[in-house]
Amino acid sequence: MTKSPTYPLPGEKQARILKWVIYIxxxxxxxxxxxxxxLHFDMLRYFSIKDCIESKCPPGANPNDYLPYxxxxxxxxxxxxxxxxxxxxxxxxxxxxxxxxxxxRKFFDHIRSPYFLFFLVLINWTIIKFVLHPLxxxxxxxxxxxxxxxxxxxxxIKNIWNxxxxxxxxxxxxxxRTVGIALVAALFTALxxxxxxxxxxxxxxxxxxxxxxxxxxxxxxxxxxQLGFNYYLAAIPKQFEGGLRFSNVIAWHFSEWGEIxxxxxxxxxxxxxxxxxxxxxxxxxxxxxxxxxxxxCFIKKNNILFVVKxxxxxxxxxxxxxxFPDPRFWVPVIPLLAAVISQTSLTKNRVLKRLSFxxxxxxxxxxxxxxxxxxxxxxxxxxxxxxxxxGVFRNEYEVHFFGKTxxxxxxxxxxxxxxxxxxxxx
Numbered sequence: 001m002t003k004s005p006t007y008p009l010p011g012e013k014q015a016r017i018l019k020w021v022i023y024i025x026x027x028x029x030x031x032x033x034x035x036x037x038x039l040h041f042d043m044l045r046y047f048s049i050k051d052c053i054e055s056k057c058p059p060g061a062n063p064n065d066y067l068p069y070x071x072x073x074x075x076x077x078x079x080x081x082x083x084x085x086x087x088x089x090x091x092x093x094x095x096x097x098x099x100x101x102x103x104x105r106k107f108f109d110h111i112r113s114p115y116f117l118f119f120l121v122l123i124n125w126t127i128i129k130f131v132l133h134p135l136x137x138x139x140x141x142x143x144x145x146x147x148x149x150x151x152x153x154x155x156x157i158k159n160i161w162n163x164x165x166x167x168x169x170x171x172x173x174x175x176x177r178t179v180g181i182a183l184v185a186a187l188f189t190a191l192x193x194x195x196x197x198x199x200x201x202x203x204x205x206x207x208x209x210x211x212x213x214x215x216x217x218x219x220x221x222x223x224x225x226q227l228g229f230n231y232y233l234a235a236i237p238k239q240f241e242g243g244l245r246f247s248n249v250i251a252w253h254f255s256e257w258g259e260i261x262x263x264x265x266x267x268x269x270x271x272x273x274x275x276x277x278x279x280x281x282x283x284x285x286x287x288x289x290x291x292x293x294x295x296x297c298f299i300k301k302n303n304i305l306f307v308v309k310x311x312x313x314x315x316x317x318x319x320x321x322x323x324f325p326d327p328r329f330w331v332p333v334i335p336l337l338a339a340v341i342s343q344t345s346l347t348k349n350r351v352l353k354r355l356s357f358x359x360x361x362x363x364x365x366x367x368x369x370x371x372x373x374x375x376x377x378x379x380x381x382x383x384x385x386x387x388x389x390x391g392v393f394r395n396e397y398e399v400h401f402f403g404k405t406x407x408x409x410x411x412x413x414x415x416x417x418x419x420x421x422x423x424x425x426x
Contacts, residue, residue: 018115025122035378037086037425043134050075070176071136096142103145107152108339120338123367137331143173182314190307252325258286263366
């Protein structure tokens with residue numbers, strides 16, 4: 001495989017500095033394992049599903065919640081081990097992230113500066129934020145990257161069992177988040193494209209493995225309702241019944257790419273900017289980010305695996321049609337986006353080089369602010385209680401940390417929240 005230059009091209013001194021920066025970032029991520037439990041509405045649903053399975057459903061819980069059960073399985077495992085606490089959850093997320101970066105580095109083996117890739121990922125505000133939350137993004141990231149790595153190994157040594165392993169991890173990713181259907185589709189597309197001539201012979205030679213693969217697909221189709229896939233198919237038209245327009249959905253997701261490029265949450269930064277300027281800043285930045293990425297990944301000549309391109313294409317198309325806004329939806333592909341950028345050389349064009357350096361400077365500065373802020377709130381309970389989840393759970397945290405009386409507002413959100421914090425907080 002041909003080597004491709006990386007931007008920026010580091011010398012030995014710069015590489016050593018970047019290596020130590022990664023070690024420091026890793027240490028700061030570990031420190032944040034000691035964060036208080038960060039609440040999120042979807043996280044409460046995951047824990048309610050766990051309680052329904054493990055004992056009995058809490059008041060108001062829905063035993064038929066459509067969320068996939070993959071992440072609930074992790075919560076059940078930690079619960080059975082007696083370590084379902086804030087520290088353990090975040091620590092497992094850190095391990096998931098570490099494993100995902102290992103896999104990405106393996107199948108982007110032509111990247112000359114892996115530490116630059118790691119830096120782009122670890123300093124991204126969405127990664128920083130959602131590593132610290134009990135949500136399924138990091139588990140999905142790990143399984144999806146493991147699937148792509150297994151497929152990469154299949155391409156290298158032509159072993160059918162690596163292909164089966166790729167589909168197994170894709171299945172686990174699908175059980176974690178239903179968007180994993182994009183990964184399954186990418187694997188099938190890549191397999192058919194790369195082995196379109198040899199596919200019939202491969203099927204005859206490995207009948208057992210192919211039979212197992214077909215059986216897994218049939219099981220997924222038969223149990224699509226139980227897996228929650230049918231819910232998502234029904235949710236899209238329902239969302240548009242309320243007057244939502246497709247142009248609104250497209251604008252949401254372009255703005256989310258703007259949040260990735262500028263490395264700052266729109267909800268935070270936009271309050272400091274004039275109303276129309278902040279909106280257009282993120283929208284235009286997102287359009288620019290998507291355009292540059294599409295050019296680099298799908299138009300410009302590169303060494304990116306076909307399966308990675310197919311997965312990114314299906315994932316992006318699926319998300320741009322998903323009528324709900326949330327930048328965390330892009331967390332599972334942040335390492336791939338960073339890898340695509342890391343293997344691209346912009347050193348030949350002086351203007352592009354300066355613009356990319358300016359973008360990297362802004363990206364790094366905002367990422368550092370996000371990391372410092374999250375670490376500060378991890379160790380400052382008073383500030384944590386004010387800002388966590390945009391202040392929605394402030395009353396609950398004040399009761400938990402400072403012994404105050406639970407307010408009527410907190411009871412309306414969920415009367416069990418303080419009990420929940422006492423049970424699962426570190």
